[in-house]
Amino acid sequence: MAACAASFPFGAAAQERLNVVATTGMIADVARVVGGDVVEVSALMGPGVDPHAYRQTRSDIVALSRADLILWNGLYLEAQLEQLLLDLAERQPVVAVGEGVPVEMRLANEDYADRFDPHVWMDPARWSYVVETVAAALTEASPDHAGEFDRNADAYLEQLAALGEYSxxxxxxxxxxxxxxxxxxxxxxxxxxxxxxxxxxxxxxxxxxxxxxxxxxxxxxxxxxxxxxxxxxxxxxxxxxxxxxxxxxxxxxxxxxxxxxxxxxxxxxxxxxxxxxxxxxxxxxxxxxxxxxxxxxxxxxxxxxxxx
Structure with a gap:
């Protein structure tokens, strides 16, 4: 699995708002903060939803196929969605943001050999890599707004660091x-x-x-x-x-x-x-x-x- 789709002809830069679909609420929240007014973000999974067992609905497939950018955690969190997302990555931008966390900072997954624990959002230090990965994906999708994405990401990373110190x-x-x-x-x-x-x-x-x-x-x-x-x-x-x-x-x-x-x-x-x-x-x-x-x-x- 690649953490980021290699290179796609993004047509979203000319649109008024970038249509971003995220799998989990945590990823959607980062996209909203970093993307600001440039993005329109929706999440497939809401409060109380277990991503390990989640299976896509027809409306999910429609939303994903129409997205300018798809953000998912990866690291086998969305196990039931993985093949669909890998298939979509063949024709549109799909980014596994959890895989932006360096390999040496990932923990082993005791349930599955040769995989990693996907719950990287539980540590602000590791989640900062996800913020940077989201910012990079948004910049590739809408390069005219790169400066805004960078400023939003920097401000957000300061909040992450402060929360880490409080913790x-x-x-x-x-x-x-x-x-x-x-x-x-x-x-x-x-x-x-x-x-x-x-x-x-x-x-x-x-x-x-x-x-x-x-x-x-x-x-x-x-x-x-x-x-x-x-x-x-x-x-x-x-x-x-x-x-x-x-x-x-x-x-x-x-x-x-x-x-x-x-x-x-x-x-x-x-x-x-x-x-x-x-x-x-x-x-x-x-x-x-x-x-x-x-x-x-x-x-x-x-x-x-x-x-x-």
């Missing part, structure tokens, strides 16, 4: 013994590596993997042994397995609570702060820090959490 600060306040993040599936490995947390997903990297009774039992024993006080549900994954952990720990006399709901493979509702990438990560970082014994302001990094 290091508040997550660093969590006691070392409490730095254990347990969630429904293994979407937080980049987060864990960036901030020094042990990350445990009940399911694997893909939500298509199943968690058996033995896996649940092993995790219950680990929760009890390490005295984990909080586990987390995800907006795009069933909470069934998380609740099984809580019940299993209670049967062994250990109380563990739900520390909050995290955004993993999808953002919050459109029009809300949590419906942006910045808000999504701010929510996650602030929620995790507070639930695991750290110090973080109620309203988060930008003062916007809970203000919707």
């Amino acid at each position: 290091e600060d508040v997550l660093g306040s969590v006691p070392e013994a409490s730095r254990v993040l347990i969630s429904a599936h293994d979407a937080f490995s980049y987060f864990g590596e960036a901030y020094g947390f042990d990350v445990v997903g009940i399911q694997g990297i893909s939500t298509e993997s199943e968690a058996g009774l033995q896996r649940i039992a092993e995790l219950v024993d680990m929760i009890v042994a390490r005295e984990v006080g909080a586990v987390f549900v995800e907006t795009s994954v069933s909470d069934r397995n998380i609740r099984a952990l809580i019940e299993g720990a209670a049967a062994q006399g250990h109380e563990v609570v739900i520390g909050g709901e995290l955004f993993s493979d999808a953002m919050g509702e459109p029009g809300t702060y949590e419906g942006t990438w910045l808000g999504m990560i701010d929510h996650n970082v602030t929620t995790i820090a507070r639930a695991l014994g750290g110090s973080a302001p109620d309203a988060g990094f930008a003062g916007h959490l809970g203000m919707n």
Whole structure:
């Protein structure tokens, strides 16, 4: 898979607005911020949608075929869409923005040999490469607006860096013994590596993997042994397995609570702060820090959490 389609006769530069279709909300958000008024962006997958299992609809195919530029994560996130997107790349611009992250900064995918963990948006440092990749794709599509894209990208990258500093600060306040993040599936490995947390997903990297009774039992024993006080549900994954952990720990006399709901493979509702990438990560970082014994302001990094 190529991270960026090689060279296409982009005709969109002469149009009033560039028609960009992104697979996930996180990618669409970057395209809107960097593209500004030059672009019209739509996302195939909205809040609560699991990209690992998502299959295209007829309307998706129409939207994709009419796009001036298609942006997808790649790294096998959109597993069910991959062949369609590769086919479309033969005749129109298609960019796998997650593959803009250098190979040496990617983590192995434990579910699939010779592939990488696709959840690169969980670390602001890695996501900055995606911002740069999106800016480059927009510039190739509409070179007359290259200066605007560069300015927007630079301003956005400053926000990413500031959010990264905030994250290091508040997550660093969590006691070392409490730095254990347990969630429904293994979407937080980049987060864990960036901030020094042990990350445990009940399911694997893909939500298509199943968690058996033995896996649940092993995790219950680990929760009890390490005295984990909080586990987390995800907006795009069933909470069934998380609740099984809580019940299993209670049967062994250990109380563990739900520390909050995290955004993993999808953002919050459109029009809300949590419906942006910045808000999504701010929510996650602030929620995790507070639930695991750290110090973080109620309203988060930008003062916007809970203000919707």
